Amino acid sequence: MVLITEEQVETILTNALQQSQRNNQLVSYTKKIDPISPLHFFNQTKKLGKSRLFWASSDRELVLVAVGNLVNITPTESRFSKTKKQWEQLLNQFIIHNPYSVSGTGVVAIGGMCFDPKKPKTPLWQHYNDSDMTIPELLLTTNSGQCYLTVNLKITKDTLLEELIAQIKQWEEMLVHSDPEETLEPLTIEKKIEKEADYWKKSVVKATEEIRKGTAEKIVLAREMRLQFNRNVAIGNIIENLLETQPNSYVFAFEKGQDCFLGATPERLVKVEKDLLLSTCLAGTAPRGKTEEEDRNIAYHLLHDEKNLQEHDFVVQMIREAISDYCFDVDIPEGPVIYPLKNLQHLYTPVTAKLKRGYSIFDIVRELHPTPALGGSPKEASMAFIREYERMDRGWYGAPIGWVDSNEHGEFAVAIRSALVQQKEASLFAGCGVVEHSNPDMEYEETNIKFMPMLHVFEQGKGE
Numbered sequence: 001m002v003l004i005t006e007e008q009v010e011t012i013l014t015n016a017l018q019q020s021q022r023n024n025q026l027v028s029y030t031k032k033i034d035p036i037s038p039l040h041f042f043n044q045t046k047k048l049g050k051s052r053l054f055w056a057s058s059d060r061e062l063v064l065v066a067v068g069n070l071v072n073i074t075p076t077e078s079r080f081s082k083t084k085k086q087w088e089q090l091l092n093q094f095i096i097h098n099p100y101s102v103s104g105t106g107v108v109a110i111g112g113m114c115f116d117p118k119k120p121k122t123p124l125w126q127h128y129n130d131s132d133m134t135i136p137e138l139l140l141t142t143n144s145g146q147c148y149l150t151v152n153l154k155i156t157k158d159t160l161l162e163e164l165i166a167q168i169k170q171w172e173e174m175l176v177h178s179d180p181e182e183t184l185e186p187l188t189i190e191k192k193i194e195k196e197a198d199y200w201k202k203s204v205v206k207a208t209e210e211i212r213k214g215t216a217e218k219i220v221l222a223r224e225m226r227l228q229f230n231r232n233v234a235i236g237n238i239i240e241n242l243l244e245t246q247p248n249s250y251v252f253a254f255e256k257g258q259d260c261f262l263g264a265t266p267e268r269l270v271k272v273e274k275d276l277l278l279s280t281c282l283a284g285t286a287p288r289g290k291t292e293e294e295d296r297n298i299a300y301h302l303l304h305d306e307k308n309l310q311e312h313d314f315v316v317q318m319i320r321e322a323i324s325d326y327c328f329d330v331d332i333p334e335g336p337v338i339y340p341l342k343n344l345q346h347l348y349t350p351v352t353a354k355l356k357r358g359y360s361i362f363d364i365v366r367e368l369h370p371t372p373a374l375g376g377s378p379k380e381a382s383m384a385f386i387r388e389y390e391r392m393d394r395g396w397y398g399a400p401i402g403w404v405d406s407n408e409h410g411e412f413a414v415a416i417r418s419a420l421v422q423q424k425e426a427s428l429f430a431g432c433g434v435v436e437h438s439n440p441d442m443e444y445e446e447t448n449i450k451f452m453p454m455l456h457v458f459e460q461g462k463g464e
């Protein structure tokens with residue numbers, strides 16, 4: 001099922017070549033293709049040797065696989081406003097042939113940013129920019145069971161049309177063609193290193209003291225666990241495991257060279273479809289029960305637990321205030337409900353609103369990040385505490401990750417329940433909200449539960 005013929009592609013490219021005589025020309029075309037598995041596409045494109053990015057929405061209706069970097073938007077300061085501006089400028093430079101008004105098709109920028117650009121970067125995250133949205137060379141979009149392939153190209157006056165067409169043909173053939181499956185071997189975790197666990201507990205105590213003094217009301221503290229494996233992690237296999245084991249979560253994987261930041265986060269930051277805006281308050285955590293009855297009891301206690309309700313309420317109040325200048329018809333239910341995940345359950349309050357004209361998803365991301373689910377309350381005081389006392393480089397953990405398209409659709413999630421894979425090693429990250437009456441041992445246990453989804457997929461995982 002291809003609604004754009006080879007002749008049409010040739011015409012599009014010929015026109016772009018004419019345009020490129022004065023300036024380099026960006027061109028994008030999208031065609032509908034017979035359904036193909038996004039994971040198959042991800043695995044097949046490995047041999048191109050280009051960075052790959054994977055994104056699946058929490059309901060799995062939308063899956064994006066982006067390959068290669070045509071353009072990267074990487075501002076180093078005022079990253080939200082500059083990304084918005086550069087994205088709009090780039091869209092104006094594209095000749096776009098996309099007959100579908102389907103979310104996530106056509107020219108799409110996908111990527112993320114670091115949690116706190118003011119905190120010095122360590123070698124751990126050296127391959128990840130403070131902010132990096134990629135417009136890929138190839139994009140596979142699966143939306144509501146339909147598949148679309150977008151090809152993005154930069155054409156210069158020296159581009160040879162025949163060569164370009166031959167290369168596109170080669171790509172397409174390679175993608176539908178199935179290579180024999182690579183044989184993968186079981187992955188074994190050889191070493192688990194909990195980084196500075198005692199110090200972390202002390203920092204929780206310090207945070208509660210500061211909260212009692214009135215410096216802040218809530219501070220989210222995170223910690224890192226380093227894993228060593230017997231072989232290189234097979235990224236496609238870990239994505240597959242995440243898709244299978246983590247329903248209700250966004251599954252993502254962002255490669256940079258040999259590194260890959262991946263995970264399964266339940267936390268939506270913001271979704272925009274034209275003027276409809278959705279956000280999520282997610283904070284307050286308990287484990288799942290072993291039986292249905294135990295599970296219901298735990299959920300009941302979570303819904304009535306003052307400490308967790310307080311942690312949650314900081315997020316609700318902040319999001320309400322942060323979007324108020326940019327939105328109207330804001331609707332936030334009175335109290336939270338339970339958001340069940342495989343290993344734990346959260347307090348959850350959905351937010352819906354209408355985005356005022358002239359504002360984009362980047363304006364909302366700028367206002368929301370970090371919510372008190374990842375930073376604390378108030379924002380500046382909690383961030384100052386984290387900068388001073390947290391002994392780890394969060395990198396992209398806890399930060400906005402997502403995509404935007406040229407139809408003013410887009411979605412960003414908060415990159416929690418995640419790991420930075422570096423071939424035979426990985427760093428896992430988990431944090432929790434500290435409030436006045438937090439107990440360091442209990443908070444430590446909570447972070448242990450939050451490591452579980454990632455630990456589990458590595459334990460069941462395969463290596464190369």
Ligand SMILES: C=C(O[C@H]1C=CC=C(C(=O)O)[C@@H]1O)C(=O)O
Nearest residue numbers: 283284285373416430431432433
């Ligand atoms: C900071 C994390 O979770 C946040 C999101 C949901 C619930 C949270 C909590 O109950 O503390 C955290 O705010 C993490 O998973 O690393």
